[in-house]
Amino acid sequence: MTRMPGAAWRPVVNAHKNGVLEHRGLVLHVQDDTSSPYGYFNNPTSQASSDFWVSGTGLVEQYVETGVDYAFCQHLGNPYYASVETEGHSDTPLTAAQVEGVAHIYAWGNATFGWPLKVVDSTTEHGLTWHGVGGDAWGGHPHCPGDKRKEQRGQIIARAKEILAPDADGGPAVDLGRLIAATPSNGEAGRRLPAYPAGVRLVEGALHAEGLLDNLHHDGDFERLTVTAYAAWQRRLGYGGPEADGVPDHPSLAELGQRHGFSVTA
Secondary structure (H helix, E strand, O other): OOOOOOOEEOOOOOEEOOOOOOOOEEEEOOOOEOOOOHHHHOOOOOOOOOOEEEOOOOOEEEOOOOOOOEEOOOHHHOOOEEEEEEOEOOOOOOOHHHHHHHHHHHHHHHHHHOOOOOEOOOOOOOEEEEHHHHHHHHOOOOOOOOHHHHHOHHHHHHHHHHHHOOOOOOOOEEEHHHHHHOOOOOOOOOOOOOOOHHHHHHHHHHHHHOOOOOOOOOOOOOOHHHHHHHHHHHHHOOOOHHHOOOOOOHHHHHHHHHHHOOEEEO
16 A cells, blocks of 8 residues: 555545556645545545645645555546645645645655656656646646745755655654644644654653653654643743743754754754
8 A cells, every 4th residue: 555654544436546657756736725625535526636635734635545546636647646735725835834744745755656856847757746737638727736836846845855864873863844743733632633653752752751741642643741741841941931832843852852862854
């Protein structure tokens, strides 16, 4: 099975089984709507779907067995490229969390299928391309995903390269971006979050060793108790007021890692 670790797996009926012919890369789309498109993609009358969707908060959902089955997203391009829908509209840029989410998809695709780490404006070249470049053959959506999102493809590839870079010392490392994506924001306790079990466990173990966290969790999410414990760690380092919000930042995480044997990647 070709399912991306950390993505919420939500299989849909709108998929062509064993239809992929080539692994050329990923096509960036804009949803032109908000909230998960799962219900629409799982309705056979819509005849629409994508491999992935990334919410404005960075949540990643996966709908088909990427690399084996293809989604119904860019017509004649479907057998050759995977696809990612991004929440929002074509006149707005991707959020920082969306750039992070798409970058993790692309890093996974590079490691799994060999997608090249480059931006392309093509229906045949291998890399990160965009929906509108395919013209009528790809469904006739010239403004998808919009100029602002197209321009962010360089950021996505740069971040994917950072994600794929091994820790220089060969030891355990925590990816700060993935850790933040797995941390619930204020007022969002009920939303599902992308799991990051390896990194979260390293941080929770360190907080436990510091005497700040009694209960360790094993689901890969940065639980509320962990947020409270991390806020206590930040206060121990001298953070005050709203700065001690329990959301990891590079200085505090690097200090925790130095004390407990892990490094921090961007």
